[in-house]
Amino acid sequence: MKSVTTVKGRPRSLEARQAIIEAFTELVRQLGYSKVTIDGVAKAAGVGRSTIYRWYKDKSEIALDAASDYSLQTVHMPLSGDFESDFRAFLQNTFAIGNELGTMYTVLMAEAQANTEFAKRVWDKYSSIRREHLEEILKQKGGWPASLSTTFMLDLVFGGIWYRLMSGHAPLDDTFADELYDSVSHLLSK
Amino acid sequence: MKSVTTVKGRPRSLEARQAIIEAFTELVRQLGYSKVTIDGVAKAAGVGRSTIYRWYKDKSEIALDAASDYSLQTVHMPLSGDFESDFRAFLQNTFAIGNELGTMYTVLMAEAQANTEFAKRVWDKYSSIRREHLEEILKQKGGWPASLSTTFMLDLVFGGIWYRLMSGHAPLDDTFADELYDSVSHLLSK
DNA sequence: TATAAACGATGCAATATGTATCGTTAATGA
DNA sequence: TCATTAACGATACATATTGCATCGTTTATA
Known part of the structure; x- marks a missing residue:
């Protein structure tokens, strides 16, 4: 049984998530993984750096x-x-x-x-x-x-x-x- | 024809090179590559950090x-x-x-x-x-x-x-x- | 004995990380 | 309608790592 728990508070922005993933893959393609930084992804995705850290450990x-x-x-x-x-x-x-x-x-x-x-x-x-x-x-x-x-x-x-x-x-x-x-x-x- | 050019100056320490390689592989085994730092390798190998940078770009x-x-x-x-x-x-x-x-x-x-x-x-x-x-x-x-x-x-x-x-x-x-x-x-x- | 280059050490600017804090925004529910 | 809650972007901060420069010292060659 799947419980659909409705949560209070502002929901996660799926647009932001998508933007992060797309900016990340594009940067990896361009620079290679080791040269991609969290800050670079945030800027490219147009989101705050804190938003990335909220959902991803690294x-x-x-x-x-x-x-x-x-x-x-x-x-x-x-x-x-x-x-x-x-x-x-x-x-x-x-x-x-x-x-x-x-x-x-x-x-x-x-x-x-x-x-x-x-x-x-x-x-x-x-x-x-x-x-x-x-x-x-x-x-x-x-x-x-x-x-x-x-x-x-x-x-x-x-x-x-x-x-x-x-x-x-x-x-x-x-x-x-x-x-x-x-x-x-x-x-x-x- | 292999030219054996003798060079002036102190020769590279093969002991240091070996120590670096061994310390590096041991640290990679223990911590995983991403957590190994140049400074950590230098300390574990007992060599100066500058010696590592002299021979290895990264x-x-x-x-x-x-x-x-x-x-x-x-x-x-x-x-x-x-x-x-x-x-x-x-x-x-x-x-x-x-x-x-x-x-x-x-x-x-x-x-x-x-x-x-x-x-x-x-x-x-x-x-x-x-x-x-x-x-x-x-x-x-x-x-x-x-x-x-x-x-x-x-x-x-x-x-x-x-x-x-x-x-x-x-x-x-x-x-x-x-x-x-x-x-x-x-x-x-x- | 002069020259040359590697050595360990130390300092330093630049960059990245990860955490914390802020006011703002967008949802829920009483 | 309005309090509550949590995500949002931003910003600041301590910490860590990098890569480069410099130093006096050591170990070779010529």
Whole structure:
């Protein structure tokens, strides 16, 4: 049962929240995460610095909030039921977000390394959601070999994407999507 | 021809460099990268803060220096010539380093995201060296399908390892090594 | 023994963080 | 309608960190 507790006092400004998230992602894109300051975000978003501190403990919290917002877009796409087209659509969408906002996601991982509590929140609010979505897609292809664990399979796909995103030595492009599709198909029909 | 230019003046203290690298990695392990300060490293290493600034532009430079130092250990292991044993030895060694110093490597990736010049140095001094080593091992297994690019194959293996390292949702253990070995073998004999 | 550069230390301006406080604004509810 | 409550933008402040400059000292080479 969801309790809709009405609270007294001025409600949180959703416009301000949105402005913060958008200004933040834009600054990260332009300057890189380490050069983004809270004050810079406040000025760019046109809000008070205190408003940011009221809702976010620090920069990484903004990144997490922004990341989960953006990533939910993909997850809400309906599935066709066909393994190949759904998998390819997933890759295309993931590549698009990654190419645009890769820095932000990498930072979540880096921050999570040192902070167990934060790592759990990243997992719950971001990683696990995307994994469940991909799992649903992969399961549409029947004939999984018993020896192949779902966890491992997901790690391989997300890992490959992440690695390219982070290292930047090769692009997230159509060729890579083809290679992923071929390999996954081959492994799933061992 | 390598010119051994002898320089006047007091030579760099290799003891200080080693102390800095060791203090840095220890602090990263304890506090996480974002909470490590130059002053903290200097105090822990027992050197002057100016000595650190003399050799390193900022924290990420220390991380890169430390990472390439540690990673070279693996690469210097001689190969037996047998694909399976060499691949498994590579995994075991990589897992050991990753489990101990994962945070530091993740930070290199995060930092490289925003800085193209730094990204290139990370690639040259660290990533490419490890990739060449794994490539040599994988090539020992004959019968590569023509459709399978070396780049992609390396991305899949390193990606899987990185992803587990960063997300921390599953360990770098013997089971994972078995899964990687089985999958790689299967893909390489398509 | 003169020269040169690294060493540890210390000082300093500039910048960022995180907290506190202020008057103002926008909601609820009696 | 009007008291209550909490978010809002702003501003001030103590604290911490950075990166640079300077100092006398130490350890090399020529």
